[in-house]
Amino acid sequence: MTEELTLDSVRGYLDGLVPPRTEEMKAMEAHAKDLRFPIIGPAAGYFCYQIARMMGAKEIFELGSGFGYSTAWFARAVDENGGGKVHHAVWDEGLSAEARKHMQALGYSEIVDFHVGEAVEALREAQGPFDLIFNDIDKEGYLDSLPVIKQKLKSGGVLIVDNLLWSGKIFDPEDKSASTEGIRELTRAITTDEDWIAGIVPIRDGLLLAYKK
Numbered sequence: 001m002t003e004e005l006t007l008d009s010v011r012g013y014l015d016g017l018v019p020p021r022t023e024e025m026k027a028m029e030a031h032a033k034d035l036r037f038p039i040i041g042p043a044a045g046y047f048c049y050q051i052a053r054m055m056g057a058k059e060i061f062e063l064g065s066g067f068g069y070s071t072a073w074f075a076r077a078v079d080e081n082g083g084g085k086v087h088h089a090v091w092d093e094g095l096s097a098e099a100r101k102h103m104q105a106l107g108y109s110e111i112v113d114f115h116v117g118e119a120v121e122a123l124r125e126a127q128g129p130f131d132l133i134f135n136d137i138d139k140e141g142y143l144d145s146l147p148v149i150k151q152k153l154k155s156g157g158v159l160i161v162d163n164l165l166w167s168g169k170i171f172d173p174e175d176k177s178a179s180t181e182g183i184r185e186l187t188r189a190i191t192t193d194e195d196w197i198a199g200i201v202p203i204r205d206g207l208l209l210a211y212k213k
């Protein structure tokens, strides 16, 4: 099974269409590349920002936030939408601290709230409802996160989930790993639930884009 599902040329082309980023954002991209840390990258990040801007999102919850690269795109959208909150949730104290520094450097400290702990539990405890929820946690947790997300998302809200194509591993019938099965189960559950209008956008590793009716 191929590692990179989309052609390098397509990925490079889509990333190249993203307008220039700030030095801080570029440093975050370089840091992820050096560490091989899985961030959503420029094209998917810009797409998330675009959706959040188009819908005027002001209350966003992000599950599995890492050191804050995807958070920065959502915070930019909320800032430009007139202010609100982006919730950053990750279980690693060090990554949360890194994200706080980046948000400060980007001028988004007032916009972002930080939760250190299991992200679905943090969402369960959050007040909501949210305009937009972004999910990028460990893939074996995808199916169980869905009822909590559905409850906390407003009607008319949008869910974005990363890695729905999983480098093509979802197409390998031999791959029954918990992560691959988690992605298959989430995909099946949400595309057969009449409360959602859902589809996959094949940017980078595949983004689920779902509208809660």
Ligand SMILES: C[S@@+](CC[C@H](N)C(=O)[O-])C[C@H]1O[C@@H](n2cnc3c(N)ncnc32)[C@H](O)[C@@H]1O
Residues within 6 Å of the ligand: 038, 039, 040, 041, 063, 064, 065, 066, 067, 068, 069, 070, 071, 089, 090, 091, 092, 095, 117, 118, 119, 120, 136, 137, 138, 141
């Ligand atoms: C794929 S990385 C995040 C990338 C981030 N969304 C970005 O694009 O910049 C996922 C991060 O969330 C953490 N994580 C995974 N599952 C989690 C969970 N259930 N609760 C909290 N953190 C989780 C991982 O340890 C990792 O740091």
